Amino acid sequence: xxxxxxxxxxxxxxxxxxxxxxxxxxxxxxxxxxxxxxxxxxxxxxxxxxxxxxxxxxxxxxxxxxxxxxxxxxxxxxxxxxxxxxxxxxxxxxxxxxxxxxxxxxxxxxxxxxxxxxxxxxxxxxxxxxxxxxxxxxxxxxxxxxxxxxxxxxxxxxxxxxxxxxxxxxxxxxxxxxxxxxxxxxxxxxxxxxxxxxxxxxxxxxxxxxxxxxxxxxxxxxxxxxxxxxxxxxxxxxxxxxxxxxxxxxxxxxxxxxxxxxxxxxxxxxxxxxxxxxxxxxxxxxxxxxxxxxxxxxxxxxxxxxxxxxxxxxxxxxxxxxxxxxxxxxxxxxxxxxxxxxxxxxxxxxxxxxxxxxxxxxxxxxxxxxxxxxxxxxxxxxxxxxxxxxxxxxxxxxxxxxxxxxxxxxxxxxxxxxxxxxxxxxxxxxxxxxxxxxxxxxxxxxxxxxxxxxxxxxxxxxxxxxxxxxxx
Amino acid sequence: xxxxxxxxxxxxxxxxxxxxxxxxxxxxxxxxxxxxxxxxxxxxxxxxxxxxxxxxxxxxxxxxxxxxxxxxxxxxxxxxxxxxxxxxxxxxxxxxxxxxxxxxxxxxxxxxxxxxxxxxxxxxxxxxxxxxxxxxxxxxxxxxxxxxxxxxxxxxxxxxxxxxxxxxxxxxxxxxxxxxxxxxxxxxxxxxxxxxxxxxxxxxxxxxxxxxxxxxxxxxxxxxxxxxxxxxxxxxxxxxxxxxxxxxxxxxxxxxxxxxxxxxxxxxxxxxxxxxxxxxxxxxxxxxxxxxxxxxxxxxxxxxxxxxxxxxxxxxxxxxxxxxxxxxxxxxxxxxxxxxxxxxxxxxxxxxxxxxxxxxxxxxxxxxxxxxxxxxxxxxxxxxxxxxxxxxxxxxxxxxxxxxxxxxxxxxxxxxxxxxxxxxxxxxxxxxxxxxxxxxxxxxxxxxxxxxxxxxxxxxxxxxxxxxxxxxxxxxxxxxxxxxxxxxxxxxxxxxxxxxxxxxxxxxxxxxxxxxxx
Numbered sequence: 001x002x003x004x005x006x007x008x009x010x011x012x013x014x015x016x017x018x019x020x021x022x023x024x025x026x027x028x029x030x031x032x033x034x035x036x037x038x039x040x041x042x043x044x045x046x047x048x049x050x051x052x053x054x055x056x057x058x059x060x061x062x063x064x065x066x067x068x069x070x071x072x073x074x075x076x077x078x079x080x081x082x083x084x085x086x087x088x089x090x091x092x093x094x095x096x097x098x099x100x101x102x103x104x105x106x107x108x109x110x111x112x113x114x115x116x117x118x119x120x121x122x123x124x125x126x127x128x129x130x131x132x133x134x135x136x137x138x139x140x141x142x143x144x145x146x147x148x149x150x151x152x153x154x155x156x157x158x159x160x161x162x163x164x165x166x167x168x169x170x171x172x173x174x175x176x177x178x179x180x181x182x183x184x185x186x187x188x189x190x191x192x193x194x195x196x197x198x199x200x201x202x203x204x205x206x207x208x209x210x211x212x213x214x215x216x217x218x219x220x221x222x223x224x225x226x227x228x229x230x231x232x233x234x235x236x237x238x239x240x241x242x243x244x245x246x247x248x249x250x251x252x253x254x255x256x257x258x259x260x261x262x263x264x265x266x267x268x269x270x271x272x273x274x275x276x277x278x279x280x281x282x283x284x285x286x287x288x289x290x291x292x293x294x295x296x297x298x299x300x301x302x303x304x305x306x307x308x309x310x311x312x313x314x315x316x317x318x319x320x321x322x323x324x325x326x327x328x329x330x331x332x333x334x335x336x337x338x339x340x341x342x343x344x345x346x347x348x349x350x351x352x353x354x355x356x357x358x359x360x361x362x363x364x365x366x367x368x369x370x371x372x373x374x375x376x377x378x379x380x381x382x383x384x385x386x387x388x389x390x391x392x393x394x395x396x397x398x399x400x401x402x403x404x405x406x407x408x409x410x411x412x413x414x415x416x417x418x419x420x421x422x423x424x425x426x427x428x429x430x431x432x433x434x435x436x437x438x439x440x441x442x443x444x445x446x447x448x449x450x451x452x453x454x455x456x457x458x459x460x461x462x463x464x465x466x467x468x469x470x471x472x
Numbered sequence: 473x474x475x476x477x478x479x480x481x482x483x484x485x486x487x488x489x490x491x492x493x494x495x496x497x498x499x500x501x502x503x504x505x506x507x508x509x510x511x512x513x514x515x516x517x518x519x520x521x522x523x524x525x526x527x528x529x530x531x532x533x534x535x536x537x538x539x540x541x542x543x544x545x546x547x548x549x550x551x552x553x554x555x556x557x558x559x560x561x562x563x564x565x566x567x568x569x570x571x572x573x574x575x576x577x578x579x580x581x582x583x584x585x586x587x588x589x590x591x592x593x594x595x596x597x598x599x600x601x602x603x604x605x606x607x608x609x610x611x612x613x614x615x616x617x618x619x620x621x622x623x624x625x626x627x628x629x630x631x632x633x634x635x636x637x638x639x640x641x642x643x644x645x646x647x648x649x650x651x652x653x654x655x656x657x658x659x660x661x662x663x664x665x666x667x668x669x670x671x672x673x674x675x676x677x678x679x680x681x682x683x684x685x686x687x688x689x690x691x692x693x694x695x696x697x698x699x700x701x702x703x704x705x706x707x708x709x710x711x712x713x714x715x716x717x718x719x720x721x722x723x724x725x726x727x728x729x730x731x732x733x734x735x736x737x738x739x740x741x742x743x744x745x746x747x748x749x750x751x752x753x754x755x756x757x758x759x760x761x762x763x764x765x766x767x768x769x770x771x772x773x774x775x776x777x778x779x780x781x782x783x784x785x786x787x788x789x790x791x792x793x794x795x796x797x798x799x800x801x802x803x804x805x806x807x808x809x810x811x812x813x814x815x816x817x818x819x820x821x822x823x824x825x826x827x828x829x830x831x832x833x834x835x836x837x838x839x840x841x842x843x844x845x846x847x848x849x850x851x852x853x854x855x856x857x858x859x860x861x862x863x864x865x866x867x868x869x870x871x872x873x874x875x876x877x878x879x880x881x882x883x884x885x886x887x888x889x890x891x892x893x894x895x896x897x898x899x900x901x902x903x904x905x906x907x908x909x910x911x912x913x914x915x916x917x918x919x920x921x922x923x924x925x926x927x928x929x930x931x932x933x934x935x936x937x938x939x940x941x942x943x944x945x946x947x948x949x950x951x952x953x954x955x956x957x958x959x960x961x962x963x964x965x966x967x968x969x970x971x972x973x974x975x976x977x978x979x980x981x982x983x984x985x986x987x988x989x990x
Contacts, residue, residue, distance in 0.1 A: 076496070
């Protein structure tokens, strides 16, 4: 039996205590003191186990913010001295998109490699903006394999990054009449990308690169930030270059099999020079999803040139750049994908999406909207315990000392996160009855969108919707 | 069992006060006596809500029973303890603990409201919003229209018919009815404490409704209530034996479930105790997977073969098909009908009681609010709506949600989470971790699994459903309806706030919308 792709995970406990959600409060002045029924001894999760240590050391107790919300101490204490609050620091971490919940789940996955599981149903809003305004479909009967939960290993998550020929042609003798270039494939539709803020210490970048190499993906990295001792990562690196500087990196470009050049008008004229430096080089073009660009048309034009992959960038929350009324990446991806379909070039080139991908479900949803794969950045930092506090942007110290992270530990955390994400992707693909991530590309038929469901199910009952649908 | 009973001639199940099993209850308000208290007992003398209790021969009052306190509303009365305390020794505040409870779908007041209903059998007397969640969509945005006072009827609750029929096919099998438009969702032996599932069966008997085994086998403790226990046949076939099919009045083929559509089930090894392993005929400590889908079903014809098999084993059994809510749920429903099902049970994506991957609960399959009208309409268009019972589940949290689901087109609902909340689940979500539920509900742990008593579970559930029944009766009376069956498909009696003009919207209770920390 052929080897199946798998991401091995190993627990990597946090170096710093994560910012937990709840804190238990004790009003000790009312404590009975020698109560034999003390609820602290009965805690199912043992969170009070080290209670006395911190008192002698005058340190913040470790059990703070690890409460699992069972309320038993609150409800069973004979003197009723317990209460609970939401950790004020928890409220402050992240932002409206990278919510505390997203950060906490990412930390959990990076720690354990497991997927977040909970009981008692869904807890969130009925619908949200962006990716939260769509659901994926499932099939009652069809399953990619008949092996139930074990069948997931047969689901293929590979994507290609190289261009595909439009069609094959043959000579009279049956030999190929077209040049078929080597296929560049990665085993999962997630690439890494250098975050646009944060601590770019060698440890941080090496953690990301090591994880990319371990799981067989690639990382977009500014060519100027590729240190000499990173050259050993060779084909795991996709150097980011510009029209005016790419010729400065002949050695790097000879080592890698893919490069990304920043978009500017007329950029297609450089593709020949790039390929002359390394004939097998797969060329990606980085295109900002900026309101002042007709990005769908640009993508169509580029797709007809000698390049392989379009890499489109939204901001960190998945929004259009330079717009007062920004669109969300899912809608922009739809436009680009459909424009390429109309131009009959979609099958030949690949689309990678960046910006706003912060959970495993966003990968599949981006692919449904038309991407082949995604590139992630901030999630890599968060996996290494980053709290997105932004202190580093003001030259302040990092609360989790990212600058001193050990690449082995950092890469372990990132690998765990990717293992958990891939497992979740497989859950969704399996439920949809799909055996290949590539089959999901542009498959909106495998999704349900809020606006469509409202129209289909509610409009016949309630008439015309008067509150506009804000799903962007 | 086979006769449709005249419900009006039946006495409703008895409501009994069933207090919390925890020493300190959680209320909307906190009320504290400070050191100025001289234990004069004035508060206990005044309070009609039994917040302050000072039995005779006691030197001082008990700690205030805070969850009974009606808070600042009491100011308007002549028994407001804060103002009447001669020593000014009492402090009343909103309970900050509520900030740490609940979520968008089950906000803290909905949890407290259900605790109160399960305790008293009536609507909470404290000003709690227990009918609406904070989710900003679906049921939480739907309201019943203002009824025309002229059509309202004045009849007693006992004279209102809340029964639903489960066999409309006229196929010669029993014409079974249940007295309330709800029955219990599957919770398996293994995932849930025995006292909980048996307590549910006992409540089902008293309510003349049903509960479901889930996919965990059929413990002998169910036998006294077998007329009210559905046997579930799911993909792992755990505990499915000929006799368990012969016992049951209804058999449920579970193709998928809303909380993890298309994913099958997973019972962690820690929960597979000796008793669970014996029941499921497996190995102690070994994780159990229910695969997805049925390995014997590739088509609707295969599905019919399943139904026929079940009918052949038990000639009186009714057949329910439980499916999730994919985009083609309407086609699935019609397929189930033509295969011979009596009940099509659609399970929406936002529900579920046991542990499930968060990614599945949030993202896979459609919410039940969309699926009900879609299936109802399609069955009508196909001319078979009155020949099959449509049951909805997955995110149906309270009595009003049940009424809304019925008005959208369901015949009735299956309830899971609300049952657990009635026995004081706080929805912490740790059903799967370590030893299981710390509150002794979703656990088979030798200690935690025995925290609850069957009597307590039974009575709390009876109380909660009787409280819901009062709500249904109020709704039916106000629209001049005498039977819950008349409410089915009456979506004309509802509005959705997002589909109203601003002025019109103001006439209805606004949607709760407060930011929560998830």
